Amino acid sequence: QSALTQPASVSGSPGQSVTISCTGTSSDIGYYDFVSWYQQLPGKVPKLLTYDVTKRPSGVSSRFSGSKSGNTASLTISGLQAEDEGHYYCFSYTGTSAPWIFGGGTKLTVL
């Protein structure tokens, strides 16, 4: 199964909001609500931002929010800050014999 589809890059200015999309199929994102998002800052280990589409772990800023419509999940980052610059990955359950899959990743640039 191919990776979930994310835009290669997005950008925004400090204080603005950006949304990163993650497109799957009716067999993964469209069927299950087990979608999570991860932030990987340069040289760092990935960090969980949201899970079960909309839930946020304790300690994660409310500036990060997840949503889903049909076969597409989205991560919205509001009030962009310079320290948000890095890569973002979606992750979904697929229900197949290889049941988990990442998106290809999106590089966020804060202008």
Added chain:
Amino acid sequence: EVQLLESGGGLVQPGGSLRLSCVTSDFAFRSHAMHWVRQAPGRGLEWVSFISESGSTTSYAASVKGRFTISRDNFKNSVFLQMSPLRAEDTAVYYCVRDLILGALDHWGQGALVTVAP
């Protein structure tokens, strides 16, 4: 503080074998499923393998199925990844990851570098 510490990485020739270990601490290990996730140099994240809390259920990415084996020891709070035969495309940093619930990967190790080259 939850900790995951991988070991066993290194340089190996194509066709060779490696066994990664991940020792965990400061959480109820037997209550959490675990994953291995890898990242090739300059590339994105790739899910590799999953093991359920008891170890009775395992799954693998198509790219490693039949070559890698995941296992766990709930008495030693450890998870393992046996890899053989290795290919050049298996070169990556391998992360041991805790599953909070149904694919919420909430704690990651620092990673173990595996390099497959002649």
